[in-house]
Amino acid sequence: xxxxxxxxxxxxxxxxxxxxxxxxxxxxxxxxxxxxxxxxxxxxxxxxxxxxxxxxxxxxxxxxxxxxxxxxxxxxxxxxxxxxxxxxxxxxxxxxxxxxxxxxxxxxxxxxxxxxxxxxxxxxxxxxxxxxxxxxxxxxxxxxxxxxxxxxxxxxxxxxxxxxxxxxxxxxxxxxxxxxxxxxxxxxxxxxxxxxxxxxxxxxxxxxxxxxxxxxxxxxxxxxxxxxxxxxxxxxxxxxxxxxxxxxxxxxxxxxxxxxxxxxxxxxxxxxxxxxxxxxxxxxxxxxxxxxxxxxxxxxxx
Amino acid sequence: xxxxxxxxxxxxxxxxxxxxxxxxxxxxxxxxxxxxxxxxxxxxxxxxxxxxxxxxxxxxxxxxxxxxxxxxxxxxxxxxxxxxxxxxxxxxxxxxxxxxxxxxxxxxxxxxxxxxxxxxxxxxxxxxxxxxxxxxxxxxxxxxxxxxxxxxxxxxxxxxxxxxxxxxxxxxxxxxxxxxxxxxxxxxxxxxxxxxxxxxxxxxxxxxxxxxxxxxxxx
Numbered sequence: 001x002x003x004x005x006x007x008x009x010x011x012x013x014x015x016x017x018x019x020x021x022x023x024x025x026x027x028x029x030x031x032x033x034x035x036x037x038x039x040x041x042x043x044x045x046x047x048x049x050x051x052x053x054x055x056x057x058x059x060x061x062x063x064x065x066x067x068x069x070x071x072x073x074x075x076x077x078x079x080x081x082x083x084x085x086x087x088x089x090x091x092x093x094x095x096x097x098x099x100x101x102x103x104x105x106x107x108x109x110x111x112x113x114x115x116x117x118x119x120x121x122x123x124x125x126x127x128x129x130x131x132x133x134x135x136x137x138x139x140x141x142x143x144x145x146x147x148x149x150x151x152x153x154x155x156x157x158x159x160x161x162x163x164x165x166x167x168x169x170x171x172x173x174x175x176x177x178x179x180x181x182x183x184x185x186x187x188x189x190x191x192x193x194x195x196x197x198x199x200x201x202x203x204x205x206x207x208x209x210x211x212x213x214x215x216x217x218x219x220x221x222x223x224x225x226x227x228x229x230x231x232x233x234x235x236x237x238x239x240x241x242x243x244x245x246x247x248x249x250x251x252x253x254x255x256x257x258x259x260x261x262x263x264x265x266x267x268x269x270x271x272x273x274x275x276x277x278x279x280x281x282x283x284x285x286x287x288x289x290x291x292x293x294x295x296x297x298x299x300x301x302x
Numbered sequence: 303x304x305x306x307x308x309x310x311x312x313x314x315x316x317x318x319x320x321x322x323x324x325x326x327x328x329x330x331x332x333x334x335x336x337x338x339x340x341x342x343x344x345x346x347x348x349x350x351x352x353x354x355x356x357x358x359x360x361x362x363x364x365x366x367x368x369x370x371x372x373x374x375x376x377x378x379x380x381x382x383x384x385x386x387x388x389x390x391x392x393x394x395x396x397x398x399x400x401x402x403x404x405x406x407x408x409x410x411x412x413x414x415x416x417x418x419x420x421x422x423x424x425x426x427x428x429x430x431x432x433x434x435x436x437x438x439x440x441x442x443x444x445x446x447x448x449x450x451x452x453x454x455x456x457x458x459x460x461x462x463x464x465x466x467x468x469x470x471x472x473x474x475x476x477x478x479x480x481x482x483x484x485x486x487x488x489x490x491x492x493x494x495x496x497x498x499x500x501x502x503x504x505x506x507x508x509x510x511x512x513x514x515x516x517x518x519x520x521x
Contacts, residue, residue: 003410006407006408202391202393203393203404206404206405207408208377209380210380210409210456211378211379211382211383211409212377213377213408214374214377216408216409
C-alpha cells in the first residue's frame with residue numbers, strides 16, 4: 001500500500017514536472033482512443049439499428065395489376081403454410097395510395113393529378129425471428145417471387161447483410177489502425193517516462209544503493225504511464241462526447257429516419273470504462289517498458 | 303563482517319584492479335583502506351556494494367556470500383549497508399530532512415517513523431537546525447554530515463565510506479572522521495577508503511594499504 005502511495009505521488013510529480021513532454025504522450029494516447037471510440041460508437045449504433053431492423057423483419061409481395069383473386073389466394077396460402085409468417089396483411093391499391101398521401105404529405109400532390117392509381121396492391125408479411133435466423137424466410141421469398149401474379153418481392157436482407165459485412169470490414173481495418181496507434185502511444189509514453197528516469201537518475205541511484213525494493217524504484221514510472229494513459233483516455237472520451245453531441249444535433253433526425261427509428265446513442269458505460277482501462281493499460285505498459293532497467297542502473301557487471 | 307579469499311577483479315584489456323586479495327574485517331572494527339589512486343580501493347568498495355562482480359575469488363559480507371546473490375536479492379543485501387561518497391550524492395531538490403527520510407520512505411517505513419528517525423540522526427550529526435535547508439545551501443562539511451546521517455538512518459551494521467573527506471579541508475575532514483569514530487563506537491563496522499595519510503595517522507586505526515590491486519601492508 002505504501003509502495004502504491006509512493007508510486008502515485010512520485011508519478012504525479014514527474015508528470016507535472018515534465019508537462020510539455022507529458023502532453024505529447026497524453027495526446028498520442030487520446031488520438032488512438034478517439035479512433036477506437038469512434039469505431040465503437042459507429043459499430044455500436046449500426047449493430048443496434050441492424051438488430052432493430054432484424055427483429056422487426058418483414059417483406060412485401062407486390063402483386064401485378066392483373067393478378068387474379070385465385071393467384072392472390074395461392075400466394076397467401078403459400079405464406080401461411082410456410083411456418084415463416086407471424087401474420088400478413090393485404091394492402092389494396094387504394095389503401096396504398098391513401099397510405100402514401102398520409103405518410104408523404106409534402107409530395108402527395110404529385111400523384112393527385114394522375115388518373116390511374118400507380119401504387120400496386122401488396123401483401124405485407126411479418127417474419128418470425130427464428131425463420132429469419134435459420135434461413136427459411138429468404139427461401140420463402142425466393143419461392144414466392146416465382147409464383148404467378150407476383151410482380152416483385154421487396155426483402156432488404158441482402159442490403160442488411162452487405163451493410164453488416166461492411167461494418168465488420170471497417171471494424172477490422174479500424175482495429176488494425178488502433179493497434180498500431182496504441183503501440184505508437186505506448187512508445188511515446190515510454191520515451192517520456194525515460195526522460196523522467198534520466199531526470200531522477202541520482203535519486204534512483206541512491207534508491208538502488210540503500211536497497212529500495214524494485215516496486216518503489218519502478219512503481220513511479222509505471223504509475224506515471226498509467227496516469228498519462230488515464231488522462232489521455234478521459235480526453236478521448238470528452239472529445240467523443242463532444243463529437244457525439246455535434247453529430248446528434250446536425251444529423252440526429254436524418255440518422256433516426258435512415259435507421260428505421262433507431263435513436264443515435266453514446267457508448268454504454270461499460271465501453272467507456274473499457275476505453276479508460278485501455279488507455280491506462282497502454283500507458284502503464286509504456287511506463288513499465290521504460291523502467292525495466294531501473295533498479296540496476298548503478299550496476300556495471302562485466 | 304567482511305571476508306575475501308583470492309579476490310580478483312580484471313577490467314577490460316586484462317588490467318588487474320584487484321589481484322588475489324585476502325582480507326578480513328571483524329564485526330565492530332574501524333578499518334582504513336588506503337593506497338595511491340588506482341590501487342583498487344574504490345573497486346573493492348564497488349564489489350562490497352555489489353555494483354560490480356568479482357572476476358575470481360570469494361567475498362562474504364555479514365553472512366552473505368556475494369557470489370551466490372541473485373540480482374533481485376541485491377536490494378535486500380544492500381539494506382544492511384550504509385554508504386558515504388566523496389561527492390555526498392544528496393538529492394538537490396529535497397530538503398535536508400527529506401534527503402534523510404527518503405531512505406526510510408523507499409524502504410516502506412511508516413511516515414511518522416520516517417520523520418522521527420530522520421530527525422534523530424540529524425540531531426546526532428548536529429544539523430537539526432538545518433532540516434529545512436536544501437543541499438546547495440550547506441557547506442561541504444555539512445553536506446557530508448547529512449550524507450552520514452542518511453547512511454545511518456536505518457541502523458546498518460556496516461558503513462562504507464569512499465574518500466569521505468576528499469572534498470573537505472583538514473579541519474572538516476577531522477570532524478567527519480570523529481563522527482565516523484562515534485558511529486563505530488555505537489557498534490557499526492566502518493570501512494573507510496582514503497588516501498589521506500595524515501588523517502589516518504590522527505585517527506589511528508587498523509590500516510590496509512593496497513598497491514596495484516594487492517595488499518602491500520597492514521598496520
